[in-house]
Amino acid sequence: MQADTWNAGITWLDEPLRRERAAGPLAGRTLLVKDLIDTAGIRTTYGSRIYGDHVPERNASVVDRVLDAGATVLGKANLVEFAWGVLGDNPWYGTVRNPARPGRTTGGSSSGNAAAIAAGLCELGLGTDTGCSVRLPAAACEIVGLKTRLGRDVRRAGRREGTRPRSPRASASSSSGRTRAARCGFRRPRARSSA
Secondary structure, three states: OOOOOOOOEEEEEEEEEOOOOOOOOOOOOEEEEEOOEOEOOEOOOOOOHHHOOOOOOOOOHHHHHHHHOOOEEEEEEOOOHHHOOOOOOOOOOOOOOOOOOOOOOOOOOOHHHHHHHHOOOOOEEEOEEOOOOOHHHHHHOOOEEEOOOOOHHHHOOOOOOOEOOOOOOOOEEOOOOOOOHHHOEEEOOOOOOOO
């Protein structure tokens, strides 16, 4: 992996997290998980110094779903502290820089995901979106970001387990399972053919 000169990650793993023999729509794809989402045995700070040593015992259900779909988790993405902001700045882990538009904001709160994808550090990102926390950084970093719809499948029991939502009624994980995981969250747009 190349160096993170954009401050996109809070925690990078020495050994990527993956499931053995996991085949699915995300097989072989690299992913960065927003540090607001729990990952078993991996530090999860919620972007705050208060939780600087917090290591969850279980994965959030959405992390289990992307691992089951074959994704490889490279680490935890930087974010605005507790996802309370839109500029990509974090007083404890540093401000995320925009690789697509140097000198401009990455937006927030899922700023690390967007910057990592735009810089080519990973292919996909898993974030959360209450009021544009995935879509704003995606636009600022010139990548694609989607928010799943609110409704029956987002509110089923356990869907948001292991995340720290700002608003239980409005927050959605940016990936919601096997059938949608490949098209939700962040991704780098494919180059257009010149044919």
